Amino acid sequence: MRHDGRARLRPRHRGGCDGGGTRFRRGSPSLSRHRRTRGDRVSNNGRLVIEGIAIERGGREVVHGVDLVAEPGAITALLGPNGAGKSSLVLALAGTIKASRGSVRLDGADLVGKSPTAIRTAGIATVPEGHRVLKDMTVADNLRVASLLVPRIERPAAVDRVESLFEELTPLRGRLAGSLSGGQQQMLAIGQALVSQPRYLVVDEMSLGLAPIIVRRLVPALRRIAAAGVGVILIEQFTQVALDLASDAYAMAQGRVVVHAPAAELREAPERLEQAYRLA
Numbered sequence: 001m002r003h004d005g006r007a008r009l010r011p012r013h014r015g016g017c018d019g020g021g022t023r024f025r026r027g028s029p030s031l032s033r034h035r036r037t038r039g040d041r042v043s044n045n046g047r048l049v050i051e052g053i054a055i056e057r058g059g060r061e062v063v064h065g066v067d068l069v070a071e072p073g074a075i076t077a078l079l080g081p082n083g084a085g086k087s088s089l090v091l092a093l094a095g096t097i098k099a100s101r102g103s104v105r106l107d108g109a110d111l112v113g114k115s116p117t118a119i120r121t122a123g124i125a126t127v128p129e130g131h132r133v134l135k136d137m138t139v140a141d142n143l144r145v146a147s148l149l150v151p152r153i154e155r156p157a158a159v160d161r162v163e164s165l166f167e168e169l170t171p172l173r174g175r176l177a178g179s180l181s182g183g184q185q186q187m188l189a190i191g192q193a194l195v196s197q198p199r200y201l202v203v204d205e206m207s208l209g210l211a212p213i214i215v216r217r218l219v220p221a222l223r224r225i226a227a228a229g230v231g232v233i234l235i236e237q238f239t240q241v242a243l244d245l246a247s248d249a250y251a252m253a254q255g256r257v258v259v260h261a262p263a264a265e266l267r268e269a270p271e272r273l274e275q276a277y278r279l280a
């Protein structure tokens, strides 16, 4: 850790993240601008620690005490069938809905009950399922709008950094976001979340509505994001894509975590997931 609190750009080699050839442009600043003190590092090593989270929706509990730990610089997959409670957990992480019990700790602070803005400021950015970009605005303006959360002096660099991550978007800067392909719009949505240089990025159903060939174009960007030190929680319908990217995987069913294992183990034995879903 440098003394200015920024993570280095050195790619990390963890689990399925190869980091090879996927650095940010040389000299581009770190993705993470949130200050970490020595005391913070001692408290949980920068991990995002979710403990005993329960969530009610429509008057009934749909998530029943979920534990999950995400590591900085690593991709954590969150899998599970429809209705398992993944999106509810994501919305609670973003502060859009409130957990009825449990804690979400980053550097010792409990973020449950905090506003979405406070959570974003603490360093957690979320791309919710079906997130829409601003279709009547250009790509550049979508990123500029997202950069309003960043101190004025840092905004141009923040936008540049995201453009370097998604080079496919650079020639499209002047295009209306609504005219982009589905994959490019998803890149832009992830880019908007990254403009504020979060420490953790939560992406719900990254590939929703996208063809597998398009999803594969998003994969290197996710690897670069993690290699720059950002912890990623990836909720993904294409289990194999998620397990290839992740170092650690959780699967939920019926509001509970039913599997937690290294992603590599589940790649080797995908039937463990099906069994766990059946038993839940």
Ligand SMILES: Nc1ncnc2c1ncn2[C@@H]1O[C@H](COP(=O)(O)OP(=O)(O)OP(=O)(O)O)[C@@H](O)[C@H]1O
Pocket: 057, 058, 062, 080, 081, 082, 083, 084, 085, 086, 087, 088, 089
């Ligand atoms: N707005 C809502 N009001 C009431 N119940 C809801 C609401 N949204 C979701 N639920 C219920 O909460 C449970 C968990 O749903 P959730 O969307 O979190 O699951 P999921 O794992 O993300 O599934 P999917 O992949 O289909 O989105 C389900 O039983 C669902 O019917």
